[in-house]
Amino acid sequence: xxxxxxxxxxxxxxxxxxxxxxxxxxxxxxxxxxxxxxxxxxxxxxxxxxxxxxxxxxxxxxxxxxxxxxxxxxxxxxxxxxxxxxxxxxxxxxxxxxxxxxxxxxxxxxxxxxxxxxxxxxxxxxxxxxxxxxxxx
Amino acid sequence: xxxxxxxxxxxxxxxxxxxxxxxxxxxxxxxxxxxxxxxxxxxxxxxxxxxxxxxxxxxxxxx
Numbered sequence: 105x106x107x108x109x110x111x112x113x114x115x116x117x118x119x120x121x122x123x124x125x126x127x128x129x130x131x132x133x134x135x136x137x138x139x140x141x142x143x144x145x146x147x148x149x150x151x152x153x154x155x156x157x158x159x160x161x162x163x164x165x166x167x168x169x170x171x172x173x174x175x176x177x178x179x180x181x182x183x184x185x186x187x188x189x190x191x192x193x194x195x196x197x198x199x200x201x202x203x204x205x206x207x208x209x210x211x212x213x214x215x216x217x218x219x220x221x222x223x224x225x226x227x228x229x230x231x232x233x234x235x236x237x238x239x240x241x
Numbered sequence: 242x243x244x245x246x247x248x249x250x251x252x253x254x255x256x257x258x259x260x261x262x263x264x265x266x267x268x269x270x271x272x273x274x275x276x277x278x279x280x281x282x283x284x285x286x287x288x289x290x291x292x293x294x295x296x297x298x299x300x301x302x303x304x
Contacts, residue, residue, distance in 0.1 A: 108243040114300040118249040121299065125291050136261070136280055138292045145303075154276040174303040210257055210296035233242040 105193045109234040110139060112211075122229060122236050126216075129189035129196070130159040138214055140190075142227060142236060145174075146217025149199050150181060151188070154213065156204045163204045171203065179207035190216065195240045197224050248293060256297040261290035 107124040123139040135158060150171065156163040166182035173179060182205070187198040199220055208215070228237040246266045259279035261271040270288045272295070273279030283290045 106243070109245045111245045111247045111249050112299040113249050113253050119300040120245055135276070136283060136290060136292050139294070152276075158276045158280070209302065211294055211299045211302070213294050234245045235243045
């Protein structure tokens with residue numbers, strides 16, 4: 105599957121990011137499609153606690169751990185020990201563990217990272233032609 | 242070469258919360274401060290849409 109990069113407001117020329125449309129499922133309910141950041145530098149997937157609220161998951165009762173940003177600063181995450189399903193182009197992938205955080209920046213409320221995402225598919229960032237090539241394993 | 246999806250203009254006036262854009266990515270069809278609110282507002286329109294985070298800054302991040 106091929107997905108184009110997304111151009112967002114930035115300084116004079118805008119900024120291009122690898123966001124792809126993904127629908128999330130949890131226990132029989134599902135979301136609209138979201139543009140989700142594909143982040144090879146993230147150890148694991150992180151989602152805004154708004155997504156937990158949407159699925160009626162009581163995230164404040166989940167175990168709290170810390171994630172560290174690139175500058176070493178910690179932020180909160182709450183770990184759900186069951187799968188969230190990410191539907192990409194009709195393919196369904198089980199993402200686990202699921203980290204919910206109330207501290208994600210507004211531009212990146214949904215991040216798919218290495219653990220249990222990059223090992224489920226082959227992802228090639230072809231930025232030179234504004235394309236993300238994703239193949240489910 | 243692909244053409245990127247260009248949301249630069251249609252997101253320019255949306256600085257927080259969520260925006261639902263049409264499936265062809267050409268227009269904003271609903272907004273909301275939370276996922277639930279934008280979903281409800283999108284469903285009221287009867288249109289299909291893709292949800293996009295709205296932010297005052299998308300640039301110069303290391304994630």
